[in-house]
Each structure stands twice: as structure tokens, then as C-alpha cells.
Amino acid sequence: MGSIAMRNYGHLQAVLFCWLLLITAPLAKAQTASKIDAVVLDEMYRQGIVGMAVGIIRDGIIYYARGYGHEDLAKSKPVTTNTVFRWASVSKPLTAAAVLKIAETDPQFSLNDRVTQYVPYWPQYGDKADIRLWQLLSHRAGIIHYRTNAGCFDNPWPDYRLSRYRSHYYNARQSVDIFIDQPLCFTPGASYKYSTFGYSLLAAAIEGATGKSYADWINDNIRQPLAMQSLQQSTATRTGYAMLNRRLIPIPDDNVSWRLPGGGWESNIIDLSKFANAIIQERLLKNAERLWAHVPGNHNYGLGMSHNPDNSFVWHDGHHINSRSLLALFPGSPDRLGIVVLSNSAHSEPMDIVYRLARLLL
Secondary structure, eight states: OOHHHHHHHHHHHHHHHHHHHHHHHHHHHHHHHHHHHHHHHHHHHHHTOOEEEEEEEETTEEEEEEEEEEEETTTTEEOOTTOOEEOGGGHHHHHHHHHHHHHHHOTTOOTTSBGGGTOTTSOOSTGGGGOBHHHHHTTOSOOOBTTBOTTOTTOOOOGGGGGGOOOSSOOHHHHHHTTTTSOOSSSTTSSOOOOHHHHHHHHHHHHHHHSSOHHHHHIIIIITTTTOTTOEEOOSOOEEEEEETTEEEEEEOOOOGGGHHHHOEEEOHHHHHHHHHHHHTTSSOTTGGGGGOOOTTOSSBOSSSEEOTTSSSEEEEEEETTEEEEEEEETTSTTOEEEEEEESBTTOOHHHHHHHHHHHHO
């Protein structure tokens, strides 16, 4: 075969290969989508989930996103990719990313700084004055958490202070006032105790360091740059569900504006997927791995996210009275896989869904 004929034959092969890709790629994705749906629907049936949304990121894009079930059973309102869900404690990686981003861009700001450097109304004496920013990020500051008094048995949850917080919008000073007089559970740095209140103190530090309100800083540096238009403070208007004696009970949302930094953000599944993608692609942080950096003394919680021993799987989940959430990333995977789940059923187990989807997609 002559050289011209060989070139023509090679060109024909290339054209045929591209044509086959154009035909087979959508087919393969459709088959994968069908398998994803089968996993999710099976788990919804098994767990009794009313409504949920799932987002999957691969190769730097939102590979798949879909709503399942119902937002409101009484109104037969279906869940779509535009349905807004509570993030619950998945709000913590958002606040942690904000702190780490400030540390990357402001040479005068260090994670080893004392909180008192940025929050003048925080106690300037005793152990509280020694709390560092990294200790708040990693839950090693000794601050109480809700009604769970494990590891702090003589220190009940300060629910009597919540009556002072009546606003439906986040106010850092009022949020910190809820627990400012509460004794610490231990000397800062000495142990681990998960604390949403600690993340309220982090937000106050963000305000002191930047001169902006916490919500405005998030809007200007994360929400707008990532085009997360549905991200907002919880409006306390969502109805979710819980399972009691095998019966679904509708539960209206409550006002959680006082814990916005650690549990009060909400969005649709698309915007949570955008946030997850920005983290794993390091578009938000130059060194996103700091979020799940190993902290001596902690079992698996880093500086804003949990991690397995080799950091091949990192996550943060969220629990609320009528919802569940999960942000899961696989940093070591070739396609930088991420899976996010938002559910309006407090009894659901999003991690079971993530495990099954990960086995399918990895």
C-alpha cells in the first residue's frame, strides 16, 4: 500500500474511532446513570427515605445530579435538582474552608493565633484565652456541644441561653453569647470534643480578621465566585421526616440561624456539588488537603473534615431533626470522584448510599 493510501487509511481509522466515541460515550453514561438510579432507589426503599438528591462529580465537572422521591408527601411535591435542603453539619467544611482561605491569603493570619486576637468580647483570661484557631477547627478547644455531654459530664448544654437569641439572621456576637460563660470541658488542646459552638466562635474570628460579617465574607469569597446561587442561611421553613415505630412523622424545621457556621447553611444539590468540586479540584483552596490533615490526638477529624488512615476517602456528614447530609470525596481516585447527598429524612443513612455508589463508580 502506497504512502498516500496509508495516510488515507490512517485518517479513516481516526474518523471511525471518533465516531465510535461519539456514539458509545453517551450510551455508557446512560448505562451508568441507570445503575446509579437503581442503587439510590433501592436504598430509598430499604431505608424508608421520603426525598433526597444526589450529586456526583468526576474529572472536574458535575457528572450526574438528580432528585428522587418527594419534598412534601402531603402535596406530592417531587424533589428536583432545584430543591433546597439543609446542609446541617456539612456547613462546617464551608466555615473551615473560609478560615483556611484567609490563612492562605493573609500573611498576618495564622491558625496558631489565639481567638482573643480577633474576638475582643471573648474572655481574655484563663484557659479560654488560650484557645487557638486550629483547636476550634479540629474540635480540640474544649467547648461544649449541644446536649451531648460525653467527655464533659458535669457541663450540661447551655439551652437556657438560647432564649437570648431571637433573630432569624446570623449574628456572631449573639451566637457566641449563648456559650461564652460555659466552662470548658478540658484544657484547650488536651483532648477532642466535637462542637458546633466552636465553629460559631470561628465565624466570629473571621469577622474580626476581615472586617466583614461572616455571611458577607462567605458570599463574596465562596458563594459568588463558585456561582452557588441557592446557598443561603436556613429559612426554617423546611418540613422533613423522621421514622417512629415504623411510621413516618412530618417534622417542621426550627430556627437554626444562631448556628449558621456549623449547621445552618442550605442549598440545592447542584450548589453543594459545586462546593465539593471546588474543594477536590483545589479551586477554592491552594492546599485543600489541610481540611483533612492529620491532627495528633484525633481519631479521624482534621481541620474541617474527617478522613480514613491514608486520606483516600474524606467526608463530613450532617444530622438534623428532619434531615441528613453528606459530602464525600475520594482525593486519590484518578477522576477525583466526589459524591454529595441531601435527604429530608432524619432516619436515612447517606453513607450506605455513598459506599454503594463508590463501588459502582471507582
